[in-house]
Amino acid sequence: MDKRHSPQHREHTHIGEIEKIANDIRQDIIKMLVEAGSGHSAGPLGMADVFTALYFAVLNHNPQKPNWDERDRVVLSNGHIAPVLYTTLAHSGYFSREEALGTLRKLNSRLQGHPHVGTTPGVENSSGPLGQGLSQAVGMALAARMDGKKHWIYCLMSDGEHDEGQIWEAVMFAGKNRLFQITGIIDRNNIQIDGMTEDVMPLEPLREKYESFNWHVIDVDGHNIQEIIDACSEAKAIYEKPVMIIAHTIPGKGVGWMEFDYRWHGNPPGTLEVPGDPAKKDQAKSALDELRSLRGKITGEHE
Amino acid sequence: MDKRHSPQHREHTHIGEIEKIANDIRQDIIKMLVEAGSGHSAGPLGMADVFTALYFAVLNHNPQKPNWDERDRVVLSNGHIAPVLYTTLAHSGYFSREEALGTLRKLNSRLQGHPHVGTTPGVENSSGPLGQGLSQAVGMALAARMDGKKHWIYCLMSDGEHDEGQIWEAVMFAGKNRLFQITGIIDRNNIQIDGMTEDVMPLEPLREKYESFNWHVIDVDGHNIQEIIDACSEAKAIYEKPVMIIAHTIPGKGVGWMEFDYRWHGNPPGTLEVPGDPAKKDQAKSALDELRSLRGKITGEHE
């Protein structure tokens, strides 16, 4: 196993280091989207901290052996945030940053618009059509249980996809079967395509919903790396139930004029004129400038 | 409007009378199933009291005008309990008892194995494939709201079908939109095909689930006619939320050896040898004898 990625090693990783990686990942997300000319901005930027925490502090994985049997699995259910997955995989060493920044959504690329298992190293499932991830995580957890394997299955989901009934079917099943090897993480960013979730299809009280389906629920600040890591650790100690981490995030996080604006759900910088935001042609530069200046301010104060 | 069926009239109906009708309906269910040679026993017998209460004390309907615009709607989601719907419709006057007892599940019949809207007077929706009823009730409630109509939509569902995600999609939507004209009734009989619900796929805590989806919940004894009627009245007074009545019922109610036994979910008397139960050939007679003797005991003590 690659030392850099062992959980033992990670305990010593400076939280500030991880925050810097998350910032780099955000910059790469902007770059890859601009190069692709289409794709989703808000979700990927909002989930950069969670992904970085997972791949650089939580997961037991080996980018050199993406099919290693004992690896922890990351099932991405809301496939449209693929850019953050791809960028994080590249930063972890699954493939090159050049491939990530240069080939997204292009013909004959390994980086499909939505993730495709089998095509991209590190991708565990195909997604895009919402609501299909948790069921697959359940299948993986059942297989692990049957085989007496101890790895963890992280299922990443969006809030909007909780409108889908399939999710509640899987939630009910996992609750019944006490599939403790599943740790779910919801990107609770409060937006979906047609507006704010609580306008389009309210999910609150979300915690109570999960609790009434017999899950353990942990709320975290989705931009606090330490909290994310701690919640994942706590989840490992909960044996009697599956755990859902509700990660409260800011869509578009890091790019002020994108934050909390559902119009940036499905457009890359440079493609959408929004009153108050920079002009189209300046958006990419403005986003990168802002992220770079944020990076300068990361000091590691969480230590 | 037919006097016998007006709500005004019903207030004066002797509860004992309704109980007697429910008992007659149970007997007819047995007869029609025996004649059909296939079909579901446990669910229909268990829901006979709820159906009788609805059609003889709750609904604003007119069997002579099944398409009357202002009628209350009964959407049956768990279509496999069609026998109790058909028998109750016949007893209400939508079609003859002869048709009900003689044609179920036969070629060219109006009484299909599972309900078909358009074919049978009084049937409001097609069902059989579980989980599709509440969405249709929602559509009907939206139409009523748009048109400023005041009728009520009763959606009858089984407990087993709550495994289906579509139900939770509809529950979420109705909760969001405060569709107070919907009153749901769940046949909480604790069985499904492969066993007891809490073994196959536990639903508890069911009340908390509905509450976390922003519904108002009322628990009733599904064999207490007065309680059922009262819960439907209470539901009419709740304007801020849709209401779900959880009717706790005994599957196979009225036929001792069928009660609480999931093996009687999908078989009519005379088709299944069960240790301890009467022999196949005696089952129909034994069921009818027991129901007849119960009928003799109905005195109207609830008044």
Next chain:
Amino acid sequence: MSSVKLNPKLFDPEVEAIPTRDGYGEGLVALGEKDPNVVVLTGDLSASTRANKFEEKFPERFIEVGVAEQNMMGIAAGLALSGKIPFVSSYAVFVPGRCWDQLRVSVCYSKANVKVAGAHSGISVGPDGATHQALEDIASVRVLPNIVVEVPCDSIEAKKTTIAIGEHRGPAYFRFGREKTPVITSEDTPFKIGKAEVFRDGMDVTIIACGPLVYQSLVAAKELEKDGISAEVINNHTIKPIDKLTIASGAKKTGAVVTVEEHQINGGLGGAVAEVLAENFPAPMERIGMTDTFGESGAPEELLEKYGMSVKKIKEAARTVVKRKR
């Protein structure tokens, strides 16, 4: 060319291009103005399906269902059973893909007057990739009884289709494209559900197409002329009920058929035409469409090229099938 009036600028390099989904939005507004019973539903895809055009004008008749296609189809059935004329608006991979049994039972079996609009059909959806490219919807819907299936070829026909489907009583499914595609028809081009139109006369081969690829088919036919092949082009916008008469007459006249669709060659337009031919006038036929693989990310034009739905491939198929004639 045939007697049918098409866009006079059809073969201009500068021919106007409009996504067919735009015609859907316009058709909805036109219907909404005429009939107060028309209501529109979406599953968190208001703008990209163009349902938002209706939403803007008739907010009180617009229903946001969230990302819940099964529920959306069921709600539509309940609305229809109450006298409304609901239009379900989502992507063609999700409606019918995510609610096929609801379409079957709550809508088709009940003969509920529900209209289902599948946007983003075909491989030309492009960079979103395979999951979002609907290439199976024609087959999975046309097998259902009681439903009409339409595939408009351009934005003008899409608007006509929307209006005609709103006026037709009974379940209907129609699909749209995401990309800007050439305007092929004009306001005067005849349109009737169930009636295929000969867009170009020809004697040697009959090209039967649906959707925006009617354009590529017409271009191919024009170019084939130079090779001495006279190709008839039929715009077969109604997949169900299929226009046996027009298809069989074409086959009888030319004795060779090519089908063209942005869909799997199995079970879709190609399948429907093969069935008509086998039962009425057996003739050699070649199918242009997806050859039983999923799509991938890429630019629409690149994908049409790579997966064999280009003018070049249509011409090749025409030449092949002409050679197969006895």
Next chain:
Amino acid sequence: MSSVKLNPKLFDPEVEAIPTRDGYGEGLVALGEKDPNVVVLTGDLSASTRANKFEEKFPERFIEVGVAEQNMMGIAAGLALSGKIPFVSSYAVFVPGRCWDQLRVSVCYSKANVKVAGAHSGISVGPDGATHQALEDIASVRVLPNIVVEVPCDSIEAKKTTIAIGEHRGPAYFRFGREKTPVITSEDTPFKIGKAEVFRDGMDVTIIACGPLVYQSLVAAKELEKDGISAEVINNHTIKPIDKLTIASGAKKTGAVVTVEEHQINGGLGGAVAEVLAENFPAPMERIGMTDTFGESGAPEELLEKYGMSVKKIKEAARTVVKRKR
């Protein structure tokens, strides 16, 4: 008859009748004994799909999902991605009907090694009525890439199919009947995925059938002999990948084809054969199956009669198509 060894008592009035679903149960047990990775799932339909045979022997590899077909298909995908060989057991109206997009994306697109068993297919489901009679599943599944589609004709072939599908790597769908139907084949009858078998030789017409109606087709062929018509009968159990060679050879030899299936005539076996003929050897063809309506309640025999899937109708179709030969 052909050289293929069938049940010697095939035409006895007392021919043994066993539901094809029984073969599924037996096949599962046989597979379970051989391969510890085989797991079986059901959606609250353990006994009637015969999944219970496996459940009894291997309870620790049996998964009860409840009435939640979407989740069941997704769980199966997750199991397969972890090296298991999951068999999804439900009714053919629900799998694929209730989880088509999950089958498409989580299974077919991912090439997850999932096996889907649809019980209670066809109109012979009987008294339960239209909602429970799967008549569209062949069409809706065969349009998907990466999946095998099988329709076994009797319980013995059903068992062979189950085992072969378990050994095949990749997604597969197969359907069973509810009723007891005649045992047509024997243990010695050849069976291979992708290979249609000539069950009876003939020179005038080729009857291509799948599922239990292969029996009616053989009876019809026998009776047609008396009328001086020599009918070939092909058991086309694999709908996908379809055996073009055997079908085209049949058509070449006899010049006339009848397809027979307990399914809509649109898009299913009839559609697949029409496509093969059009591209390889155009020939007149008639289709026996549901003619674009829903079923209804009734006894299986009555329904096959009423909806035109009887020996009599197969004979009529054979006579008609023979007359259509040029």
